[in-house]
Amino acid sequence: MSSSVAVLLEACNVGKSFGGVQALKDVSLTIRANEIYGLIGPNGAGKTTFFNVLTGLYPRDGGEVLFDGRALDLANPYRVAEAGIARTFQNIRLFGSMTALENVMVGRHVRTRAGVFGAILRTPGQRAEEAAVKRRAQELLHYVGIPHRAEALARHLSYGDQRRLEIARALATEPKLLALDEPAAGMNATETAGLRQLIEGLRADGLTVLLIEHDVKLVMGLCDRVAVLDYGEKIAEDVPAVVQKDPKVIEAYLGGSIGG
Amino acid sequence: MNRKILGFVLIGVALLILPHVLTQVGTAWVRIANLAILFIFLSLGLNIVVGMAGLLDLGYVAFYAVGAYLWALLASPHFGLHLPFWIILPLGALLACIAGAVLGAPCLRLRGDYLAIVTLGFGEIVRIFMNNLSTPFNITNGPKGITGIDDVSIGSISFATTDSFFGIPFTGPVKYYYMLLALLLLIIIVNLRLQNSRIGRAWVAIREDEIAAKAAGINTWNVKLLAFAMGASFGGIAGGMFAAMQGFISPESFVLHESIIIVAMVVLGGMGNVWGVIAGALLLSFVPEILRYTVEPVQMALFGRQLVEPEVLRMLLFGAALVLTMRFRPAGIWPESRHRREMSEARGAGA
Numbered sequence: 001m002s003s004s005v006a007v008l009l010e011a012c013n014v015g016k017s018f019g020g021v022q023a024l025k026d027v028s029l030t031i032r033a034n035e036i037y038g039l040i041g042p043n044g045a046g047k048t049t050f051f052n053v054l055t056g057l058y059p060r061d062g063g064e065v066l067f068d069g070r071a072l073d074l075a076n077p078y079r080v081a082e083a084g085i086a087r088t089f090q091n092i093r094l095f096g097s098m099t100a101l102e103n104v105m106v107g108r109h110v111r112t113r114a115g116v117f118g119a120i121l122r123t124p125g126q127r128a129e130e131a132a133v134k135r136r137a138q139e140l141l142h143y144v145g146i147p148h149r150a151e152a153l154a155r156h157l158s159y160g161d162q163r164r165l166e167i168a169r170a171l172a173t174e175p176k177l178l179a180l181d182e183p184a185a186g187m188n189a190t191e192t193a194g195l196r197q198l199i200e201g202l203r204a205d206g207l208t209v210l211l212i213e214h215d216v217k218l219v220m221g222l223c224d225r226v227a228v229l230d231y232g233e234k235i236a237e238d239v240p241a242v243v244q245k246d247p248k249v250i251e252a253y254l255g256g257s258i259g260g
Numbered sequence: 261m262n263r264k265i266l267g268f269v270l271i272g273v274a275l276l277i278l279p280h281v282l283t284q285v286g287t288a289w290v291r292i293a294n295l296a297i298l299f300i301f302l303s304l305g306l307n308i309v310v311g312m313a314g315l316l317d318l319g320y321v322a323f324y325a326v327g328a329y330l331w332a333l334l335a336s337p338h339f340g341l342h343l344p345f346w347i348i349l350p351l352g353a354l355l356a357c358i359a360g361a362v363l364g365a366p367c368l369r370l371r372g373d374y375l376a377i378v379t380l381g382f383g384e385i386v387r388i389f390m391n392n393l394s395t396p397f398n399i400t401n402g403p404k405g406i407t408g409i410d411d412v413s414i415g416s417i418s419f420a421t422t423d424s425f426f427g428i429p430f431t432g433p434v435k436y437y438y439m440l441l442a443l444l445l446l447i448i449i450v451n452l453r454l455q456n457s458r459i460g461r462a463w464v465a466i467r468e469d470e471i472a473a474k475a476a477g478i479n480t481w482n483v484k485l486l487a488f489a490m491g492a493s494f495g496g497i498a499g500g501m502f503a504a505m506q507g508f509i510s511p512e513s514f515v516l517h518e519s520i521i522i523v524a525m526v527v528l529g530g531m532g533n534v535w536g537v538i539a540g541a542l543l544l545s546f547v548p549e550i551l552r553y554t555v556e557p558v559q560m561a562l563f564g565r566q567l568v569e570p571e572v573l574r575m576l577l578f579g580a581a582l583v584l585t586m587r588f589r590p591a592g593i594w595p596e597s598r599h600r601r602e603m604s605e606a607r608g609a610g611a
């Protein structure tokens with residue numbers, strides 16, 4: 001492990017357009033190890049698109065991403081997961097008719113090896129791995145606070161629990177960087193407070209968090225540094241107190257609301 | 261727990277006696293039972309592709325054909341080769357597996373309807389190949405098919421003749437029945453073990469949400485290819501047994517209609533659930549046969565003459581059963597436990 005001010009992720013001139021819409025214009029940003037980094041901006045600014053490019057789901061038009069000192073292979077999403085980036089989705093994407101436990105077990109896929117023959121022959125190695133996967137998944141459900149829902153189908157969980165389950169599944173891939181796309185969207189005040197605690201706990205446990213969030217109060221209170229996107233361009237990147245006073249940022253939010 | 265074991269024992273005993281009971285009714289029924297077991301093989305294989313991984317494959321019969329032709333070519337007078345079953349059967353599974361990967365690879369970027377259409381095309385291509393591979397070198401003997409295919413023989417016991425053990429006669433079809441039953445047990449175990457494994461969960465995850473599966477670190481391309489290959493290998497085994505049992509195969513046995521019947525068995529029974537798929541395969545194998553033997557006499561008794569052709573009525577009832585099932589039990593007669601768990605949970609929450 002490198003020192004605490006080391007850079008974990010460095011995006012250089014990442015660009016992406018959809019037909020005529022330039023969703024990302026040469027976006028560069030630097031995320032330091034073990035910080036909580038906020039990515040904010042008005043609706044349609046390109047935040048989710050940045051996540052999709054970063055996790056290999058959308059092909060990029062240009063730019064590079066350095067992660068943990070190495071160029072990230074953005075052509076295959078599973079390579080990104082392997083490298084240590086996990087994410088959640090703005091519109092929750094769970095495996096609806098699998099149980100909560102199974103959802104988290106799927107997250108262990110990238111860190112385990114058992115294949116078809118291991119499964120058919122039930123080799124000792126496969127059985128040990130399977131038991132470890134299950135144990136780890138149970139631990140993670142406990143960690144995010146929904147151990148009692150292990151056997152429930154993912155689609156039957158409450159909204160807040162689904163968000164937590166998605167985080168547990170992401171954690172199962174053993175990420176260095178956890179990218180959360182509007183995790184507090186649709187949550188009530190109590191749920192949001194719980195989420196905040198969870199994210200702070202993750203950081204305390206050594207993780208780096210990249211957080212897209214609309215709840216400005218949450219972002220300003222939680223993040224070490226914040227970048228602001230507007231029409232696909234990064235217009236600011238600094239500690240929350242500075243970003244909050246940046247005239248360009250205030251203008252992007254049509255004045256006022258950022259002060260919240 | 262004990263009752264469960266007792267249940268398995270009772271079913272086991274019933275299955276062991278069954279062929280001798282069926283022989284009393286008529287040897288034809290033993291053959292029908294054998295074909296039904298073959299369709300269970302096929303449905304369980306396709307269940308991996310359609311039921312677990314959610315890839316609608318309409319060309320599955322191609323792998324059945326590969327297994328059948330491999331057996332026919334390696335154990336018949338056609339090339340003068342007579343290899344034993346324990347070489348051909350694994351070889352057929354392997355070759356079908358490779359064919360599954362080769363035909364699957366170009367389809368993997370396609371989704372839903374497009375995948376269905378392309379696989380349908382591949383299925384037809386394989387059949388047309390078999391039809392035309394008679395010139396310039398006669399490999400498949402074209403539409404005339406291959407005759408005189410060897411029966412299975414284990415040691416000195418040939419499956420072509422009747423033997424007596426402990427005073428009980430074992431006809432050829434009865435011997436095949438026992439062999440198929442043993443293979444079936446193996447195939448069910450393989451299917452169940454795959455379902456509850458790292459790879460099985462990856463298949464279901466892809467079916468549920470492919471994008472989330474990718475983001476969760478699944479190499480979806482590899483895992484889908486694996487589904488095609490594993491599913492195909494079951495088809496290869498079924499094909500080999502089919503060739504041996506029939507003694508004759510031609511491209512006509514491997515038409516699109518067969519693929520569709522197999523898909524119907526998987527969907528009707530309950531996609532993703534091994535027991536449901538078996539139920540679906542049994543139902544769609546036996547009910548049409550029962551109708552074949554009963555429709556005419558019943559009509560003669562009721563009306564004194566035949567109003568509706570048996571074949572017509574068979575297809576009519578077949579269609580009606582499918583429509584009704586899809587209307588009232590869209591997840592199948594016996595759905596995947598995940599779905600069942602969901603039902604009971606919904607009831608629990610409602611109470």
Ligand SMILES: Nc1ncnc2c1ncn2[C@@H]1O[C@H](COP(=O)(O)OP(=O)(O)O)[C@@H](O)[C@H]1O
Nearest residue numbers: 018021023041042043044045046047048049050
């Ligand atoms: N798959 C897509 N196809 C076409 N346009 C897209 C797609 N995804 C995003 N966009 C466009 O890119 C821009 C940025 O969207 P997005 O990244 O979702 O914004 P944000 O997450 O900041 O609200 C918007 O104009 C949006 O319409």
Ligand SMILES: [Mg+2]
Nearest residue numbers: 047048049090
């Ligand atoms: Mg968004």
